[in-house]
Amino acid sequence: MLSLVSSIFYILLFLPVWAFRRVFGVSRFERRFHARKSTWDSPVRFDT
Amino acid sequence: MTQYHLGISAFYHDSAAALVGDGRIVAAAQQERFSRIRHDSGFPEDAIRYCLATAGIRLGDLSTINYYEDPKLKLGRTLSSFASAGPAGLPAFRHILPEWIRWKGRATDVVAQRLKAMNDGVAVKVLKGAHHRSHAASAFYPSPFERAAVLCVDGVGEWHTTTIWHGKGRDLTLANAISYPHSLGLLYSAFTYFCGFKVDSGEYKLMGLAPYGRPIHADKIRDNLIELRDDGSFSLNMAYFGFLQGQRMVGERFARLFGRPRREPESELTQGECDLAASVQKVTTEAVIGLARAAKAMTGENRLCLAGGVALNCVANGELSRAGLFDEIWIQPAAGDAGCALGVALDQDVQRSGRRLQIVPGQHDAMRGALLGPSYDDDDIASFLEGRGAPYRRFGEDRMLETTAEHLAKGGVVGWFQGRMEFGPRSLGARSIIGDPRNVEMQKTMNLKIKFRESFRPFAPAVLAEKADDYFDMRQDSPYMLVVSPVLEKWCRETSERGLGSINEVRSQLPAITHVDNSARVQTVHEETNPQFHRLLRRFEDKTGCPVLVNTSFNVRGEPIVCTPEEAYTCFMRTNMDVLVLGNCVLVKNDQPPLENDVDWRNEIALD
Structure with a gap:
């Protein structure tokens, strides 16, 4: 039963979120994040 | 009254328990050593019992009980991850979400329930830690440094995969992630x-x-x-x-x-x-x-x-x-998730006591050589051997060392079982299989006939700390076998190639521990931290002129490192080791009767 509920939850909620993220590239999982100059969680300002 | 803090890592891989009190690490052990399930991820009940017994306390005597990470944050990350997985994520999600709902999302409650089921007194509430902070605490607090940068890099904790911390005295502050x-x-x-x-x-x-x-x-x-x-x-x-x-x-x-x-x-x-x-x-x-x-x-x-x-x-x-x-x-010698059990307990101890760990005089750090597991005295060992009808000789320490060094010098492979068991993945001379590194057949023999593992895998040396620079290009001490260093050129030989075909080439005068690129994963052995292993190395050096031994973990492939005399004896009898030294008791393979009622262990132990 939980497995079925999980599947429904996934289709109704997770897939739309996935689609949104893919289209707009808005999450850290998408290509736009990979193209950032830095991936530190907090901005850094130093010469290494 | 001593304030004891218990740390627990569990449910993912390398479950462990660690107990800290009075400014020192009292005990720490991985559950796999007790359950005999490699990388056991289950609740570490045996490890917890061991830790409590070492201090002579019960669950109710603990000041804090700490789980190494935050399950709810981890759930958040898991859900976010699946929200970027697309349709291909559905098959796994159908199984994973129910697991999280049933218990993973409230892992601290599960820990509390399992502690209660141990029937060992009433435990305090289980506190949750943070995965990377647990790693950071395990790295900084036992170190010899008053201040340091702390770098933690792993697969993933809750969300963090890499963290940088600034350690200053008792303070440990996240700098970035x-x-x-x-x-x-x-x-x-x-x-x-x-x-x-x-x-x-x-x-x-x-x-x-x-x-x-x-x-x-x-x-x-x-x-x-x-x-x-x-x-x-x-x-x-x-x-x-x-x-x-x-x-x-x-x-x-x-x-x-x-x-x-x-x-x-x-x-x-x-x-x-x-x-x-x-x-x-x-x-x-x-x-x-x-x-x-x-x-x-x-x-x-x-x-x-x-x-x-x-x-x-x-x-x-x-x-x-x-x-x-x-x-x-x-x-940190237990740099993986087992070490998080130690880190989360240390964090509590340092924050609540207001002081760092004590370093035993003469030792370099507060890890006590990572020798934090169970030990067995000679009477325990003798009692076991008598019960098994295993022929052995019980010596005083000096004669035991002499006998062992003689066997090693003659090319024998020795199972060496002494003192408290190591915490972390490396054997450091408490539960080790040791041999002569100058022997050209040693690597092949150990891989194929003793460890039963892939033949490309190198072996690592233990060396007297004061002689390490004579053999290896060491930029720093390496007591926990976590730094690879080149073998000095003067010991190396020209070789023709470095590919898989060169596995059996003799690359140096210490061929058993010289990897194909002339490197070695060195353990520097200090008299103050591991006195008996140090004495054995000295005795071997007296006989052979070489202060180096092959040191590999006491297990066969797929099995956790042995914990008890019985496990050591069984491993000894299943393999082609020549001699077993349990405390001051020495057993020679040729004297032993066949192992009775043994299982088909090569099928029973899953390959790793």
Whole structure:
């Protein structure tokens, strides 16, 4: 039963979120994040 | 009254328990050593019982009980990950979400229930820690440094995969982090998987394979899989990885990139896997050095502490040491998740007591040599041997050392079982199989007839700390066997090649511990920390002129390191070791009766 509920939850909620993220590239999982100059969680300002 | 703090890591891999009190580490052990299930992820009840018994206390006597991470944050990350997995994530999600709902999301409650079921007094509420802070505490607080940069790199905790901390006295402050899915540990695990080894246990095999290869794919990795930036940060190109979908580490695109399919586990290794291993090792080392540079810039410190699973990559540690960025580097011997049990307990102890751990006079750090597990005295051992009808001789220590050194000098392989068991993945002379490193047959014999493992895998040396510089190019001390160093040229010989075909070539006057690139994963043995093993090395040196021994873990492939005299005896009898030394009791293989009622252990123990 939980497995079925999980599947429904996934289709109704997770897939739309996935689609949104893919289209707009808005999450850290998408290509736009990979193209950032830095991936530190907090901005850094130093010469290494 | 002593305030005792218990730390617990559980439910993912390498469950463990650790007890800290009165400014010292009282006990720590991985559950696998008791359950005999390699990398056991179950609730570490046996390890907890051991820790409590060592202090002579019950659960109700604990000031705090601490779980090493925050399950709710971890759930959040898992859900977010699946929200980027797409349709391919559904099959895994159908199984994973119910598990989280049933129990994983409230792991601290499950810990509380399991503690209650132990019927050992009424325990205090279980507190939750934070995964990377647990790693950081395990790295900084036992270190000898009053202040340091602390770098933790692993697969992933809750969200963080890489963290930099600033340790000053009692304070440990997060300086910066890189978060999932961008993970150096997962990159390395992806290649581990692709080369046909098991994730979370085969990474060190990939590391051992790397020197047989050439890093011909390093550019491809940098161009396609991971972006390394000048500020030390990095990110993964998720188009090539499959772990978001929860079933495989990599997808078809990864295989197309390298023009080959994933290697089937246990199939023959080829030069292709060696080159892949060499390539990812090179890029990982570059990434670690970049992160270390960032840690230095962010903290301004000249000393570095390391933890997290990637800190077990001794090759990267060796390169980092030689890079000269830091004056000193200290690495937590249980750098993986087992060490988080220790870290979360240490964090409580330091914060509540207001003081750092005591360092035993003469020792370099507060880890007590990582010798934190159970021990057995000679009476226990003799009682066991008598019960088994196993012929043995019980000596005083001096004669035991002499006898052992003689056997070693004659080329014998010795199972060495002494004192408290090690905490962490390495054997450090408490539960070790040892041999003469000058013997040209030793590596082959040990791999094939004793460890029953892949023949490419190198063995590591233990050396008297005061003589280490005579044999190895050591930039720093390495008491926990976590730094690879070159064997000095004067001991090395010219060899023709470095590929898999050169496995049996004699590369140095210490062939059993010289890897194909003339490197070695050295353990420096100090008299103050491990006096008996030090004395054995001295005795061997007296006989042979060589202060070095092969030191490999006391187990066969797939099995956890032995814990008890019985396990040591069984391992001894199942393999081709010549002599077993249990405390001051010495057993010779030829004198032993056949092992009775043994199971078909090679089928019973799953390969790792």
